[in-house]
Amino acid sequence: MNVSYIAHISGRVQGVYFRASSQQQAIDYGLSGYARNLADGDVEVLLCGEEKNIERMLEWLAHGPEQAEVTSIQHKKIPWQDHPFFSIG
Template identity: 50%
Template sequence: MEHYAIKARVSGRVQGVYYRRATQERARQAGLTGHALNLADGRVEVLLCGPREDVRGVAQWLWQGSPGAEVSDVAIDEIDLERGAPVDFTTG
């Protein structure tokens, strides 16, 4: 299967509000791999890999996030996976 991948940087109130875990659950439900990581500047980085339409669907959901989240921006870049897609979706 050909993989499509994006890296998103999510700004707002997204740390300490279950955002990474909710993103992991949503991505796994869609059959995607990647990660959700807290960044030192308060944002969350999300890597989504999988079929294009599924990636786009979860990327749109990033604007909503977990119930306690207040998302102010989602900056998305398409990326090439030099070493292939991750085999799971992890949080760090």
């Protein structure tokens, strides 16, 4: 079943290839959505696809790429969002 989640990731997550790495992971998991920097230094990630793959992606987001230092991740299920691919914003 396809679902959508929005995640808010805090820590050292900007300037460490977090968005590009998230895009590659999402593509590997067959997910669409986006990753974008927020003004407060955090990253927001929208994930759309099969729930089991979103769960795997959320586990990855909890640590992110090697250079990142994730201190917090908050996520919630939201109404379905139809995105044709995973973009970086």
